[in-house]
Amino acid sequence: MTVWRKLGGSAHYAIVAALAVLMAFPFYWMVTSALKTNDEIWQFPPTLWPHDPLWHNFADAWVAAPFARYMLNSIFVAAAIVVIQVINSGMMAYALTHMKFRLKGVFTSLILIGYMIPATAVYLPGYIILGKLHLLDTYGGLILSNCVSIFSIFLIRQAFLQVSHEMIEAGQIDGASHFRILWTILIPLTRASFAVLALITFIEQYNNYFWPMLITKDPNLQLVSAGLRSFFVEGGAYGLKWPLIMAASAFTIAPLLVIFVLTQKTIIQSVNLSAGASKG
Amino acid sequence: MRKNNFAEEGKALLFTLPAMIPLALFWFFPLAYVIYLSFMEWDFMSPDKLFVGLDNYREMFADPAFFQSLRVSVLFCLGSVLPIIAIGLGLALLLTSKIKGGAVYRTLIFSPWVTPTVAVSIVWSWIYEPEVGLANSVLKMFGSDGIRWLEDPNWALVGILLVTIWKSAGWAMIFYLVAIRNVPNDLKEAAELDGAGVWRKFLNVTLPLISPTTFFLIIVQMVQALQAYDQINVLTQGGPAGSTRTLLYLYYQSAFTSFQIGQASAVAITLVVGCVLLSLASGLVGRRAVHY
Numbered sequence: 001m002t003v004w005r006k007l008g009g010s011a012h013y014a015i016v017a018a019l020a021v022l023m024a025f026p027f028y029w030m031v032t033s034a035l036k037t038n039d040e041i042w043q044f045p046p047t048l049w050p051h052d053p054l055w056h057n058f059a060d061a062w063v064a065a066p067f068a069r070y071m072l073n074s075i076f077v078a079a080a081i082v083v084i085q086v087i088n089s090g091m092m093a094y095a096l097t098h099m100k101f102r103l104k105g106v107f108t109s110l111i112l113i114g115y116m117i118p119a120t121a122v123y124l125p126g127y128i129i130l131g132k133l134h135l136l137d138t139y140g141g142l143i144l145s146n147c148v149s150i151f152s153i154f155l156i157r158q159a160f161l162q163v164s165h166e167m168i169e170a171g172q173i174d175g176a177s178h179f180r181i182l183w184t185i186l187i188p189l190t191r192a193s194f195a196v197l198a199l200i201t202f203i204e205q206y207n208n209y210f211w212p213m214l215i216t217k218d219p220n221l222q223l224v225s226a227g228l229r230s231f232f233v234e235g236g237a238y239g240l241k242w243p244l245i246m247a248a249s250a251f252t253i254a255p256l257l258v259i260f261v262l263t264q265k266t267i268i269q270s271v272n273l274s275a276g277a278s279k280g
Numbered sequence: 281m282r283k284n285n286f287a288e289e290g291k292a293l294l295f296t297l298p299a300m301i302p303l304a305l306f307w308f309f310p311l312a313y314v315i316y317l318s319f320m321e322w323d324f325m326s327p328d329k330l331f332v333g334l335d336n337y338r339e340m341f342a343d344p345a346f347f348q349s350l351r352v353s354v355l356f357c358l359g360s361v362l363p364i365i366a367i368g369l370g371l372a373l374l375l376t377s378k379i380k381g382g383a384v385y386r387t388l389i390f391s392p393w394v395t396p397t398v399a400v401s402i403v404w405s406w407i408y409e410p411e412v413g414l415a416n417s418v419l420k421m422f423g424s425d426g427i428r429w430l431e432d433p434n435w436a437l438v439g440i441l442l443v444t445i446w447k448s449a450g451w452a453m454i455f456y457l458v459a460i461r462n463v464p465n466d467l468k469e470a471a472e473l474d475g476a477g478v479w480r481k482f483l484n485v486t487l488p489l490i491s492p493t494t495f496f497l498i499i500v501q502m503v504q505a506l507q508a509y510d511q512i513n514v515l516t517q518g519g520p521a522g523s524t525r526t527l528l529y530l531y532y533q534s535a536f537t538s539f540q541i542g543q544a545s546a547v548a549i550t551l552v553v554g555c556v557l558l559s560l561a562s563g564l565v566g567r568r569a570v571h572y
Contacts, residue, residue, distance in 0.1 A: 016379060019389065020384075023389045023446065029406075030406075046414065089299065092295065099292045100288070101296075103296075116555060118506060120551070121314070124317075124548060148302040148303050203394055252396060
């Protein structure tokens, strides 16, 4: 019996390990391909580790296109969007949970309706509107058009609903303004949800491709995904430079993997919160 | 008292407008605008739009390309959602008991989800390279001639689906890990006392109790599948022969390549209707058929 259990245990372990390696293998393949020479990369069968790893491929790829600019663009735009969303989601959620006003019902149903609309379906009219506002090809357009998220509002609303009413009432009796209650009572108590909002939004916006690509044609304004994609297409035109393309993909992905490893707990916790938010 | 109310209303506006103005500008107004455009004929350039009533919809329903895209979208939904759910659940079941290094494996399996779709799709396009790419190298070891992954109309969608599944399966797994942990232990023990084996216990206790999670994941993934764009754009651009052109892709090709704004808008409305129906279904079924 114990022998069987042990055997089952190691089989279980082996299966899990194999699956994890399989899932991570594309990343490994990306890095080793980035280190190969153009000759070695076309060899069959492919080598698992390059004979002579060319670490300078990363430096070559970094200067082959303005990747520093692309990455700073992405980080700047994503960070600005995070700051605005923290503010407007917090205030909106506060109004929906702790204020009485006439338009409350209307706003609530509008938000619920908005939640059902697929964002991609309104990119065409959104593009035309952004053009009318003279915001195409500007940082302002990139930031403003993404500065509100219904998911973020739901997430914070859910968190505010779980704060006990006694704490708020105590604040109201002391004569604290709405802004004070939000800032000194609610936000400190729901830090975890704001952390989740910031992380998820940052990752989403850093990775964002379709909409930013649509509304910016100026290469100086391109975000990292769009920049990487044009590098990939140009590489194709001059005979594929796969090692450099893999190196560029690697340093595009790297910051996210670092953020992920550092903030794993928060990101995985977000799963709980997001399931709750969409049920509310 | 009246004045107080007035002040309160003003404060409420102050709190809601920072979110409501951008929502109106980039969400509700565009929705109204795309409905309006779907009744117009317009080429993006000319100053005048021509009202054509339901013509755009009539033409859409007479267009074989529309039905091909509809078919691709449905295949994309089923072909991504079902494997993501099944693999996610399988992985969660494997990782739910304590094993050495479990946290590390969980991290590895989840990591594709945080990475940019464009970058990982480029990596996969190298994996799919027909001559020396990783996928065909493995197939050739088993004596196959290999597959022209992205150039064969029979395989291109499979290639895109594999990337999509790889990216999201770990995400589904995390949801299931939480759901399985929340299944009360006494229920499992009661089933064990009744002599239920591992499989029966799973079928009769765990599976029904995690059904809300399954349901949630199906809806979210379907809406995502309808909106998938990045991986298609990098890997196939809708080709070969339209075999990976989803409704969304058709929408953008008719809008930004052939400048048939009215036609494109009609396709967009179809997408909106699809997503709204899915959301409504989740509201209705979610309340009735699912254990909470």
